[in-house]
Amino acid sequence: MRPIRIDVTSERGPYPVLIGSGTVSRLPELLDRYGLGQQRLVVSSAPIWKLHGRQARGLVARGDKPAMMAVGERAKTLDTVRALYDACLSRGLDRSAALVAFGGGVVGDVAGFAAASYLRGIGLVQVPTTLLAQVDSSIGGKVGVNLPAGKNLVGAFYSPSLVVCDPDVLKTLPQREFRAGLYEVVKYGVIASRRLFDRVSRNLPAIVSHDRALLAGIVAECCRIKAQVVMSDERESGPRRALNFGHTVGHALEALTQYRRFRHGEAVGYGMLAAARLSVLRGALSLDDEQSLMDVTRAMGRLPRVEDLSARDAIDAIARDKKVVNGRLHFVLAASIGSTVIVSDVQTKELLHVMRTLGMRD
Numbered sequence: 103m104r105p106i107r108i109d110v111t112s113e114r115g116p117y118p119v120l121i122g123s124g125t126v127s128r129l130p131e132l133l134d135r136y137g138l139g140q141q142r143l144v145v146s147s148a149p150i151w152k153l154h155g156r157q158a159r160g161l162v163a164r165g166d167k168p169a170m171m172a173v174g175e176r177a178k179t180l181d182t183v184r185a186l187y188d189a190c191l192s193r194g195l196d197r198s199a200a201l202v203a204f205g206g207g208v209v210g211d212v213a214g215f216a217a218a219s220y221l222r223g224i225g226l227v228q229v230p231t232t233l234l235a236q237v238d239s240s241i242g243g244k245v246g247v248n249l250p251a252g253k254n255l256v257g258a259f260y261s262p263s264l265v266v267c268d269p270d271v272l273k274t275l276p277q278r279e280f281r282a283g284l285y286e287v288v289k290y291g292v293i294a295s296r297r298l299f300d301r302v303s304r305n306l307p308a309i310v311s312h313d314r315a316l317l318a319g320i321v322a323e324c325c326r327i328k329a330q331v332v333m334s335d336e337r338e339s340g341p342r343r344a345l346n347f348g349h350t351v352g353h354a355l356e357a358l359t360q361y362r363r364f365r366h367g368e369a370v371g372y373g374m375l376a377a378a379r380l381s382v383l384r385g386a387l388s389l390d391d392e393q394s395l396m397d398v399t400r401a402m403g404r405l406p407r408v409e410d411l412s413a414r415d416a417i418d419a420i421a422r423d424k425k426v427v428n429g430r431l432h433f434v435l436a437a438s439i440g441s442t443v444i445v446s447d448v449q450t451k452e453l454l455h456v457m458r459t460l461g462m463r464d
């Protein structure tokens with residue numbers, strides 16, 4: 103089956119996103135076709151490479167091996183970036199070289215930042231292996247790392263030269279990771295496509311059991327939406343804000359629980375319900391559409407509890423969030439399933455109310 107191809111334009115030039123079953127085993131051929139890196143360094147994590155590296159082994163030159171990062175958010179640091187610079191230097195990589203980020207969003211963000219900064223920028227290929235990374239983090243060029251003071255505080259806009267999404271690799275994802283990514287898929291439906299939303303709602307069991315063709319189509323639709331949004335607003339000054347639907351309350355829940363209780367997508371799941379409630383109260387969204395969102399999130403399974411979390415503490419976390427610009431909170435509301443409207447006059451009182459409707463305490 104030929105991969106689906108989506109072309110993205112960016113300040114650094116155009117790049118294709120290829121989505122298709124079996125594309126990982128064709129990586130050496132694809133990189134050659136797009137003229138990427140006679141010299142290349144694959145960056146991954148041991149568990150991911152163990153599961154899927156065999157198919158991609160042709161990427162690694164004889165006598166070389168991938169640079170392995172530790173697993174998870176804790177590895178998203180400047181120390182890891184420095185270790186990647188060392189790996190580049192020890193292989194004598196020059197400006198014509200490319201890093202191949204083979205992993206989830208963490209690997210993509212860190213390897214992307216290393217590629218953006220090593221020798222002031224070398225090639226970057228994203229091979230996302232989580233649903234979240236395939237539909238979100240691999241496209242759009244945001245790369246970076248965390249500081250002890252907070253998440254994603256250091257970074258750059260640095261678009262890849264190629265993105266390759268193989269839905270087959272998602273089979274080994276723990277169910278919880280997969281479902282967490284699915285909340286972002288639902289988000290794309292709410293912000294931009296009723297068709298996508300309905301497709302997900304109607305086919306949830308087949309999606310969760312990894313129906314290949316269905317999954318490839320859904321990933322492609324999300325990539326198309328993300329590509330369209332970032333192309334219209336590469337540096338996130340306007341339309342790109344719609345991607346933050348569900349993220350204001352979502353980020354607050356993650357921060358309140360020290361990023362330990364929720365997978366990012368799960369927090370966004372709550373955030374979308376809160377944003378939908380507020381949208382209804384503001385007269386922007388119909389009760390039917392809110393109900394559709396509630397139905398699909400319920401069908402996706404139970405979310406971690408929020409009953410012990412304080413809505414007031416969440417307000418404080420929101421006030422510290424990056425989305426507050428010049429003291430104003432830009433809040434993304436749903437106007438329907440498939441469109442959004444951004445408001446900047448949301449009152450604390452309203453936020454407290456909608457968070458209580460999620461079950462949070464005062």
Ligand SMILES: NC(=O)c1ccc[n+]([C@@H]2O[C@H](COP(=O)([O-])OP(=O)(O)OC[C@H]3O[C@@H](n4cnc5c(N)ncnc54)[C@H](O)[C@@H]3O)[C@@H](O)[C@H]2O)c1
Nearest residue numbers: 173174206207208209231232234235238239244271274275
């Ligand atoms: N750059 C952006 O635009 C952007 C957007 C959204 C999120 N992010 C970032 O992405 C990160 C989260 O990404 P994530 O959710 O992919 O998490 P992750 O990279 O930590 O991966 C989640 C877990 O899945 C494992 N894994 C990855 N692929 C696997 C596979 N195919 N089979 C089995 N296990 C696999 C990983 O080892 C890890 O344990 C966060 O740091 C977030 O800030 C960036």
Ligand SMILES: [Zn+2]
Nearest residue numbers: 286349366370
């Ligand atoms: Zn998100």
